Amino acid sequence: MKNNTYEAGLPLADWNSISRCTIITVHDDDQKIIGARYYLKHYEAEHGPVKEKMEFRSPRDKNGHGTHTASTIGGRRVPNASSLGGFANGTASGGAPLVRLAIYKVCWQPDPLDEVVCPDGDTLAAFDDAIKDGVHVISLSIGSNTSSPYAEDGTAIGSLHALKRDIIVVCSAGNSGPTPSSVSNVAPWLISVGASSIDRIFQSTIVLGNGLIVQGRTVTPFRKTKKYPLVYAVDVEIPGKTTNLTTGGCFPGTLSKKLVKGEVVFCWVGFISQALEVRRAGGVAAIFGNPYGGKGVDESPFLLPGTTVLQNDRATIVSYILNNENPTATLFPGRTIIGTGPAPFMAPFTALGPNGIEPNILKPDITAPGLNILAAWTEASPPTQLLQDHRVVKYNIASGTSMSCPHVSTVAALLKAIHPDWSSATIRSSLMTTARRVNNVQIPITDAAENIATPFHYGAGHFQPSKAVDPGLVYDASYTDYLRFLSSSGTAFLDSSFKCPKHVPPPSNLNYPSLAIAKLNSTMTVSRTVTNVGTGNSTYTVSIVPPPGYTVEILPTKLYFSKIGEKQSFSITVKVAASIKKTKFEFGWFAWSDGAGHVVRSPIVVSAA
Known part of the structure; x- marks a missing residue:
């Protein structure tokens, strides 16, 4: 530390930065950061000074989000890592340690x-520095x-500047699903x-008083x-604290302490705030209906014994309560089960296409694991991020x-390290055209409700x-x-x-992998150009x-290549062939195959005027 500046070591020849931070203790012998x-x-x-009780006025993470995402990328191998309670135990590692x-x-x-809040002005300033630093x-x-x-x-502006210097920018598609056209970060020069x-x-068994077993999920x-x-x-x-829309939801301030004390409470829907309400009212445990339809449960460690059941099991529990004079329930602790299927399926919250800014570019581009992911966590934030939660963890499960x-x-x-001459667009293309559309039981990937997913869910797969x-x-x-593309808008x-x-x-007509x-x-007829990065004669x-x-x-x-690096172009003509519903998108695919293991697949998404 010199003059309030953390001078990191310079293990990379093209690293240009001396980064600013407040004085903190840095334990980083291998110069990870x-x-x-x-x-x-x-x-x-816009908001006034940062409140020191809420945030560190430094690069240090007080929320957990940044620690989780950074360790997913570059965390070292750690044996016997797990979330609170030992869930997901095993050897944890970032993808590129x-x-x-x-x-x-x-x-x-x-x-x-x-x-x-992540203001654009600060985001753009960070982009400028990251570009100058040489990331x-x-x-x-x-x-x-x-x-x-x-x-x-x-983000679109900053990533365009990054793209000019061939820096790869990868962004979240957003968590506003399953609403159509909810996808964000839709610029074609970012992923x-x-x-x-x-x-x-993470399965937790519930045994009702009549012996009926309902399987829940809990961490x-x-x-x-x-x-x-x-x-x-x-x-x-x-009385008077709920409406027809909120009754049964265990919303804050709605439950009677007199009626709840010592009981297991079933909430029609629930997450961490509903768990707090049951706890406030004196409940000994809680069963929550999944806020999302289907089988995707976003897990969080509640502050009282609790588990979440799928929506189609809610009526079973309510019927049992209503038809038994003295209903009871026993909750069994959760356990980690690996090798379940079908997987993957689309997370219930993942944002969907079509692209709301330019529907002639498919977004999202691709999908990857984002439901109940274990990674490192800051000890400055409890696992639920609630003020009432005083637990400290080094690893946590998060979704999004x-x-x-x-x-x-x-x-x-990793691709950039293996192929340092590949451009940002080349790396995106390699990810997209090799993505898969089937799950681990070799049937099409579905959404959480078990409907067949489409490119509006997963892009290329x-x-x-x-x-x-x-x-x-x-x-x-x-x-x-990309500037020619922008000319059209x-x-x-x-x-x-x-x-x-x-x-x-x-x-x-942009040379996009979809x-x-x-x-x-x-x-309409458009053109595409492909570059051979496989084998010479193919x-x-x-x-x-x-x-x-x-x-x-x-x-x-057919496309014929005599050497690596050779380019070939082709045309794609799409024609309305039948009377179809206007503005409704339909989906198809095309793929180039060399018969030697390379299958270069691209989704097609079309709607009629």
Whole structure:
């Protein structure tokens, strides 16, 4: 530390930074963290000074989110790591444990009940510094409830500047699903990541008084409970504190202490705030209905014994309570079960396409694990992030596209290390065209409600890191290509040195690893160019699964390559073939295969005018 500055070691030849931070003790003998900065000028201009009780006025993490995402990327191998109570026990490791990390803190929480704020001005300042510092990959686990026009989106602007210097930018797609067109971070020069599950659940058994068994989910550590009286929240509420819309929900201040004390309470829906309410009212345990439909449960360690049941089991429990004079329940502690299936499925909260800014670009691009992910946690924040929670943990389970984003960032960093000459667009292409659309039982990936998922859920599919190393062919794009794309939307002014072409290409013509055409009127032909990164002498043949109601023709049907680095172009003609519902999107695929293991697959998304 010199003059309030942490001077990190310089293990990388192209690392340019001396990063600013307040004086903190740094235990980093292997120089994992080579830089740390924080940004708050924009935040303080709008919200006033940072409250020291809420945040560290430094790059240090007081929330847990940054620690979790950073360790997912670069955490060292740690044996016997687990969340509170021993859940998910095993050897934990970041995806790239030898990677170096530079930290740029741009998010701040004004008050305990407020959402975290990440102002664009601070985000752009962080982008500028990261670019000057010489980073190779920027992992941005920051999203919003909606997408914003490129010229009004700090992440889009900052990542365009990063792209100009061939820095890979990976972003969260957002957690506003399953609402259609809720995907955020939709600029085509960045990678947008959805969230899906892994093959692990945390099962907790509930035995009702009549012997009926209901399986729940929990990461709350507790011992087997006694057989306690079971009540439905509707029957133990304070008169006048609920409405027809909130009754049964165990919302704060709604439960009667007199009626709840010593009981197990069933809440129609519930998460950590409902657990607090049952605890306040004197309940001994709680059973919650999953806030989300289907089988995806976002786990958190409650402050009292509790478990969450799937929505289709709620009626079973209510019926038992209503039809028995003295209903009871026994809760058994949760246990980690590995190897479950089908997996992955799409997380219930993952934001969906179509792209709300430019529907002729498919977003999200890809999906990766983001449901109940174990990673490191700051000891400055309890596992629930609640003021009432005084527990301290080193590892925690968290969910969100914030958790899936660093999985893809990790693979991008590894690909850049293996192929240092690959561009940002090449790396995105290798990830997308090698992604899979089937789960571990070899059937199509579904959403949490077990409906077949579409490219609006997962883009090109669930990532496959080992296959992305050798994709065969890639779709590359330059900074100028993206400026031409912006010309079609009137936002090429983001670079004043660029002169828009007289004939502006349609957005669908961008050399992207997927194809989206919105409001197709009869017929459209676009072109694509692929670069051979596989074997020298190779021939690729195309196969097509057209979207229902459309025909798709690709010419030529074979591509011949004589050397690595060679480029070949082809045309794609999409035509409305039948009377179909206007504005409704349909989905298809095309793939190039060399018969030697390379299958370069791209989704097609089309709607008719």
